[in-house]
Amino acid sequence: MNTRKPYNGTRRNLLIAMDVGTTYSGVSYCLLDPGFVPEIQTVTRFPACEHVGGDAKIPSIIYYGQDGSVKAVGAEATQEGILEKAEDEDWVPAKWFKLHFRPNGKDEDNVDQAIPPLPPNKSAVTVFSDFL
Template sequence: MSIDAAPKPFRGPWEGDTKIVLGIDIGTTQSGVAFSFLQNGGSQVIHRVTRWPGQKIHGPTIPTLVWYSTNNKAVSFGAEAQLCTTEEQAEDNRWILAKHFKLHLHPSDMQAKYKLKLDPLPPGVTLQQIYSDFLGYLLKHT
């Protein structure tokens, strides 16, 4: 994990209880995480995670991707999921890619109205499982 070099401070010290605040944005194609450690009397600073496994160039977002094995186990995430070696492994082992899964959250009437073409979820893997696996990955690397 790495955080950005120029955190964003708020004015004045934190006046509440000590807490960790975590912000997670799971987007259709990119996702990111920001956090703050707040202590009474301490400065209020938001940090963004800027280094993720598999990234060649560090940045605050990673691809919203999860590869699943044929036994429905999440095996690769984010930038690592786009590496040539991972894609070769995926082809050799018949892994299935979960991508654009956020669109499955739209109500069916909205999907029809806007003619959304949904990428299929990996067989036997629920949307809840994909979110659980992806959130677990984000938290592990924050």
């Protein structure tokens, strides 16, 4: 039994939902058309993984060059040859960056040691927006 109801808005809208995970991320969207039951769609094609029937998630990683420029993001960062190029050119990875948004707590010292540091001169907000 479908309990979802038709969208009762007066104009078409687009909703985008992003799940930025510690190691992988995903995106879904929904077109809201007045009078129709919304259908949530999952994005399954991302840059660097254009094959049909691709994954519904991509790695949550960014490589930055020494000058701070973005060099590779998501699936692109895991392509063949990228790790070698990153090492050769001293690219700096940003991994687990969402954990830098966590609230302060009593276990902060123990947690801080486990979280990889952000690249130099990059805030969690900057890395997050570069990822998007």
